[in-house]
Each structure stands twice: as C-alpha cells, then as structure tokens.
Amino acid sequence: MRRTIIPLLIFVLGIIVGCTEVSNRQIDANQGNKLLGIDSLLNNSSDIPYFVTDDDIVMWEQAVNLAHAVNNDEVELECLIRLFVLNEKAENFSDALETGKRALHIAKKLHNKKSLADIYRLFGKTYYHMAIFHKAFENLDIALKLYTELNDTTNIQDVMNMQGNVYFSYNDLDMAYSYYERNLELGQARNDNNAISKALVNIGVVFSERALKLGVSEDSIEYFNQQAIEYINNSMVFNNKTNQRLATAEIQSNLAEVYRIAGDYDNALINIKDALIISKEISSRVYIWSNITYSNILVDLDSIKAAERILILVEKLAKDDDYDELLITIYSSLSKIYDKQEKYELAYFYYREYSKLSQSIFSLDHKKQIDAIKLARELEFEEKQLEIENQYTYYQTMIIFFLLFSVIIIILLFYSRLRQRSTNINLENTLLEERLETRNRELTTRIMALIQRHEAEKEIVKKLSALTLKLNRDSQKEVSDIIRGISFKQNDQLWKEFEIRFESVNKEFFTKLANKYPELTTNEKRLCAFLYLDMSSKDISAITGQSIRALNVARTRLRKRFNLTNDTQSISGYLNYL
Numbered sequence: 367m368r369r370t371i372i373p374l375l376i377f378v379l380g381i382i383v384g385c386t387e388v389s390n391r392q393i394d395a396n397q398g399n400k401l402l403g404i405d406s407l408l409n410n411s412s413d414i415p416y417f418v419t420d421d422d423i424v425m426w427e428q429a430v431n432l433a434h435a436v437n438n439d440e441v442e443l444e445c446l447i448r449l450f451v452l453n454e455k456a457e458n459f460s461d462a463l464e465t466g467k468r469a470l471h472i473a474k475k476l477h478n479k480k481s482l483a484d485i486y487r488l489f490g491k492t493y494y495h496m497a498i499f500h501k502a503f504e505n506l507d508i509a510l511k512l513y514t515e516l517n518d519t520t521n522i523q524d525v526m527n528m529q530g531n532v533y534f535s536y537n538d539l540d541m542a543y544s545y546y547e548r549n550l551e552l553g554q555a556r557n558d559n560n561a562i563s564k565a566l567v568n569i570g571v572v573f574s575e576r577a578l579k580l581g582v583s584e585d586s587i588e589y590f591n592q593q594a595i596e597y598i599n600n601s602m603v604f605n606n607k608t609n610q611r612l613a614t615a616e617i618q619s620n621l622a623e624v625y626r627i628a629g630d631y632d633n634a635l636i637n638i639k640d641a642l643i644i645s646k647e648i649s650s651r652v653y654i655w656s657n658i659t660y661s662n663i664l665v666d667l668d669s670i671k672a673a674e675r676i677l678i679l680v681e682k683l684a685k686d687d688d689y690d691e692l693l694i695t696i697y698s699s700l701s702k703i704y705d706k707q708e709k710y711e712l713a714y715f716y717y718r719e720y721s722k723l724s725q726s727i728f729s730l731d732h733k734k735q736i737d738a739i740k741l742a743r744e745l746e747f748e749e750k751q752l753e754i755e756n757q758y759t760y761y762q763t764m765i766i767f768f769l770l771f772s773v774i775i776i777i778l779l780f781y782s783r784l785r786q787r788s789t790n791i792n793l794e795n796t797l798l799e800e801r802l803e804t805r806n807r808e809l810t811t812r813i814m815a816l817i818q819r820h821e822a823e824k825e826i827v828k829k830l831s832a833l834t835l836k837l838n839r840d841s842q843k844e845v846s847d848i849i850r851g852i853s854f855k856q857n858d859q860l861w862k863e864f865e866i867r868f869e870s871v872n873k874e875f876f877t878k879l880a881n882k883y884p885e886l887t888t889n890e891k892r893l894c895a896f897l898y899l900d901m902s903s904k905d906i907s908a909i910t911g912q913s914i915r916a917l918n919v920a921r922t923r924l925r926k927r928f929n930l931t932n933d934t935q936s937i938s939g940y941l942n943y944l
Contacts (some may be wrong), residue, residue, distance in 0.1 A: 503739055526545050530546045612652065616645075651691075
C-alpha cells in the first residue's frame, strides 16, 4: 500500500510544480506586456498636449497603477512625473501636489537627481499658481541647485523666471528685473526663442509697473510705457516662432494692460479680446486674468456696469479654482467699482476681503522667508566660489610647480642627451677622421707605388731610347713607337687610376670645390686633389708629366683664385678645411 502512495504523491507534486511554473511564466509575460505598453506610451507621448483633458489624466493614472502593479519604480516615477505635469497644466493643483509627493518619495529612493530637480520645479510652479509664494520659492531654490549641478541651462532659466515672478508678485520690481534680465541673457546665449519671449514680456511688465509708481514724473511715465510696449511687442515676435498659444494669450493680456496705462484704449481692446478668445479654451487662470484686465479697460471707459458683471463672473471662477492671487485683484477692483457707485457697504465688504486675503498671501514673514532663502543661496554660492578660487589657486600653484619640475627634468635630460650626443659625434668624427687619414695614407701609398712603377717604366723608355741609336732605321721606328705607347699609357693610366682611387676616398671633395670655385679648369682641379693629399711637386710632376716650374706657376695661380694673401697659409691646409 505504501509503495503505491509514494509514487502517487510524487506525481501530484510534479503536476503542482509544473502548474506553478506555468502560472509564473504567465505572470511574467503579463508584466512584460504591461511594461511594453507603458514604454510605448512614454515614447509616443513625449510632448505635453496643448489641451489637457480628463482622458489624458485617466490614461496616465492607469499607467502609474500598471507600473506600480509590476513593482517597477523607474517606470512608475516617469509616469508620476508625467501625471504631475498634466495635473499642473490642467490646474488641478491639489491632485498635482498629491502626485508630486508620491513621485518625490520614489525619486529619493532611487537617488535620481534629474527627476528630483523636475519634481521640485513642478512643486514650485504649482505653489506659485496657488499663490503660496514662500513655498514656491523654497522648492524652486532646491530645483535651481540641482539643475545647476546637472548643468541643465534650459530648466535653470525656467526656474529663474518663476523666481522673478515671485518677487514681482511681492512688488519687488528691482529684484524681479534682475532675474528677468539674467534670464534674457541666458536665452540669447542659447538662441532659445521661448526663453527670450518670456524674459522680454516680463521685463516689459516691470517697466509698466514702474509707470504706476507714485512720485514718477510725466516724462518718466511716458518713457516707461514706451519701453514696456517695445519689450512686449518684441516678445510677441519671438513667441510667434514657437507657436505657443497660451504664451500668446498671456502676452496679449499684458500688452492690453500696458496700452490701457498708456491711454491707448483701441489697441488695448484689440489685444484683450484676442487674449480672451485664446485663453477661454486653454487656461482658466489666464482667462480670469484677461477678464480682470478687460474690466479695468471698461472702468477707464466709464462702462462701470459691464466691468462689474465681468468681475462678478470671474470671482466665482477664481473661487472654484482656488486662484487666491487673482481673487485679491478682483476684490480690490470690485471695492473701487462699488465705491464709485456709492455702494459703500459692498465697497467695504470687498475691501475687507481684499485686505484679509492679501495679508495671508503677502505676509511680511513669508517675504522675509523668501529673502532669507535667497540670501542663503547667495552665501552658499559665494562660499563655493571662494572654495573654487582657492582650489584653482592651489591647482595653479601645483601645475606651475609641476611644469617647472618637468622643465628642469627635461633640461637635464636634454643636456645629458646633448652631452652624450656630442660625445658620440666627437667619437664618430674622430673615427671618421682616422678612417679618412688611413684611407688617404693607403691612397698615398698606392700613388707612390704607381709613381715608382712609372719611374721604372721611364727607366725602360730611357734604355730603349739609348738602344735606338744602335739599331737600323726600321728597327728604330718600331722602338720609337713602343716608347711613345709606353709614355702615353703611363700618363693616362696613372691619372685615371689616381682619380678613381681619390674619389672613392674623398667623395665630396670635387663637388664642394666645383660649388665654391666653378671657374676652375680640369688641370687645376687635379692639382687641388694632389695638394689636398699634401703631395710634393716632384711626385705631382711624376704623375702629371708637368715640369716642377710649371707646377709652381700653377700653385701661384691657385693662391690668387683662393685669395690666399697670407704666405704662412698653405694651399694644402686651405683645401683640407674646405
């Protein structure tokens, strides 16, 4: 019985294990398919849509859930950041902050600096639109530090632009202008039309706000307004190259407000109506802001009732979307309108709402907090600069020391090699001179042997000449022919043999001589060769067949050619130094 049960148990266990493996493979395959679907979504959706719909947000929420289900932190982080961007653009700020917190947790776990920088920038942007400016600046400052470490110039500009906006919201125009001007320089350096456009419109708005300052002269107001219009119009030129419709609406709304302040209501109405048409479909925030500008134009044109209706309408929109900063402006405008209409109770109510909300947003403590963050960043930057300068000085000193040390080593090595080379050259020259002297001695020995043979042949010719006197005429003729043949052969062969042997030893002698004294004759060149070997006139005479007197004349002629005026210097010595 036991023998039957054991195999059965093994069989059942095998089936269970097999089923488990199949199930795991199916799970792995399903997870793989899910990840492929998310990757495809990430690759095919690199650009944020112009109009963020609920379907876009739902799609990315599903992508986040899928990535979470397969426990892939990297993909989940990418999907969360994309969802953060979409919620911020759709102005679902509470959802955006919740998504950002989840993304921040994963990014810290993965130590992903780029993602951390993007998340803090999005937090800053979201808090800015929620008019929580101190939190906006705090998050933007962290993002700026991370982007600086990453050398990400594009996002550095975006962060600095928003930091300038924070200072502008606190009416710190000088500080805002410094941020916008720096942003403009960076945009121009990178030829970034979008960044240039943003910087120009912001600078233009700063000039416009300066025109509203108390105590400004009429000439200054006119100048500030002209500058504002010029900057914002230039901004539109660069924006047209990027085709950013929301930016177009913002620029036109700003331009309308500048034209209103300048008293040009025709252009103000043209621009604000275009801004309203574009922003209504894209952004409720810009739409509300454009309506506030429109109401200000209507108030200036004494259309008080129309302005009141617009402000009441956008007040509800601003409350629904939690646009506290815009509500402050709406409350202030409504308070002034009701004051003009002598509805003092309503004027007081809206003024009180304006004061309460303004104090909560533009708290002095919050402004101090922002300034403290900026001061801390500046101090940190100065410390880093000082550290960099000290490091630079240290490295510079070390480099100079290393270079000097290297130069000394190189000089010593060069000097050592130069000495060695000089020794080698001297040795080689000595060997060459010795070899040349040896070969010249051999040459002289051979020449002397030739001369001796020549002398022997001369003796034979002399004896043959004496013998001819004792012979008959026919025999005399034959002997005379033999004598002439021997004499001719002696002179010609002796010279040829000498020339071949001389050139084999002193290869460049005739070349140098010809280059320096091209006018020398062949006989003079031969005489130079003999003199070079320091041969006596007698030996030269034996080879050439010239008389000693003729050779002395030839020597005198050579001295003149060589310009040897000093009698102590010999021709032989001169030729050896040629």
